[in-house]
Amino acid sequence: MSSKINNLLTNLNDQLNFIDLEIDNQSTRCEKAIEIILKTIDSLRGVLLKTKFKTDAEEIKFFKEIKPQFTSKLIYYNTIFKIEMKRPNGGSRIVKKYYNNELVKLKAFFDNELEFYKYYRSGSTYLDHKYFLRSKFDIKMSLSSYYFEADTNFSTSHDYKVAKILANDLIQLYLENNLVLIGSKDNGEKSQRKPNLKMIWTSPKVALIELVYALHTEGVFNNGAADLKDIAEYFEHIFEIDLGQYRRTFLEIRTRKADRAKFLTTLNKGLLKRMEDTDEGI
Incomplete structure (x- = not known):
């Protein structure tokens, strides 16, 4: 199974890199990426349904480390798509306020999931048997309603939360980079000292x-x-x-x-x- 999954992930990353190279429009890029990711996740589901884990440790590894690498990409591109589609028209002040509000939403997620966030980021494992084994959920652990509607053969109570954490890291970076770009445009050229020597590209x-x-x-x-x-x-x-x-x-x-x-x-x-x-x- 591992080789098939590695191939799926490698091919997915290659396709996403190609899209990034060939498509400039952010919304169009996200649409195409989502289409490819959904097909890949469907293939991943097919691989899993044909596989029987030998140990609980294997199953935990899949849902804690492997599957989130796929679903986090879906969350990321879908979120960026919605952010850009809702981005208001207007000056830099309005757009900056909009992006900052999106950052506040990300912080709210981390605040609401702080306990699990600390558990995951610290590399803890003592609750993995409850978080990352199928049909082993604990209702006392503040489960998302999403889990009860999900395919229990392809989901655990917390694999989506791991994917959400991974995706939010990238979304935060995206928003912060856009804010930096807006700030740079507002401030004009940087006031840092520029070298007196002008460099000319003389190769082809x-x-x-x-x-x-x-x-x-x-x-x-x-x-x-x-x-x-x-x-x-x-x-x-x-x-x-x-x-x-x-x-x-x-x-x-x-x-x-x-x-x-x-x-x-x-x-x-x-x-x-x-x-x-x-x-x-x-």
Whole structure:
């Protein structure tokens, strides 16, 4: 079962990454992501129904660690979709107030689930047999009404709450990043000292596009929340360069028959050689 589930999760992440690269509109991106996640979760349910856990520990691991990785993505994209669809038109002050109200809602969830949140975040296990085994619920543990309507063959009393915690972490990050972006626009250019030396990109544009995609894939900006478009526009700004139709260029990069990541390979080789030369005292 583990290999099938790992493949499902890997394929899901790959598809979501592709959507993130190809679709700029946030609402459209969420719609497409939700569609893919629902199909994947349905496949996960099919795998589970054909599987009999050998031990309680295996079942606990599935519902505490594995399933929430899938359902948290559904919660995240669905929530972001609703947030963006309800986002008011208006100036930055109105939008900031709206995003801050959404952060207040997240805090309310953590406050209401503080006991379980502490249990989960601390890595505790002494109640796992009640939280993450099917049909082992304890009515005294403030269960959500959602559980009584859920498929008890595919749910426990608290696996959804784990997924909600994971999703809320990402939602909070999304909201905070948007608030930072709004604040940056309001304040104009940062007052920090700028270097006097102007840097000009002198390698081919295709090399910079390859680098931009690599950095976005690795999630090195804003804890992985930065859009591909934002990163590309940032590099265009600091280097005063027009990357043109960079998405089409990336498609051409992908069709290379030899070294598809040619520029990154060159960077890697050059850096390793420099390290080796330094080690040898050159």
